[in-house]
Amino acid sequence: MQKKKINKALIIAVALIWGVVIYKFAAPYFLTNDMVVTADALVSPPKIFLRKKDTFNLNIPDRDPFLGKIISKRKTTVSVPSRSQKKSRSKTVVAKNWPRIEYLGFIKSKESKSRLGLLRVNGVLKRVRNGADIQGVKVKTISQDKITLQFQKDIKDFLKSN
Secondary structure (H helix, E strand, O other): OHHHHHHHHHHHHHHHHHHHHHHHHHHHHHOOOOOOOOHHHHOOOOOOOOOOOOOOOOOOOOEOOOOOOEOOOOOOOOOOOOOOOOOOOOOOOOOOOOOOEEEEEEEOOOOOOOOEEEEEEOOEEEEEOOOOEEOOEEEEEEOOOEEEEEEOOEEEEEEEOO
């Protein structure tokens, strides 16, 4: 008799727990709230929490705690170096005249991973790889549609011409 009462009480408790779980899960789908949200409720200024910075002075002991020696304080002196007047030199500007360059594309073989680019420099057809130097023009990168070249510390990209 006692076991029957305990079993009935446990079955009711389990049914109540499952009922609450199902209600919590299914309630948002079936119940609607007719609450009207106004623009004032949506836009509210955020609360700003400012921390006050605390400042303090450190008291540095004269004795080293690890070595047991007394540390003498060094006096720092600021010396101002004398400045000599520099002679102003006029810098001569050298004009950078790029050669006439036309990028025609690249070739890639199956065995080699590097690309071989085709350039026309001042009307002469040249085959170049990354790092090659032709008439002072150094090849930086070769891609399908452009080539990057460097001439006297000046870097330019040349697009593929059809």
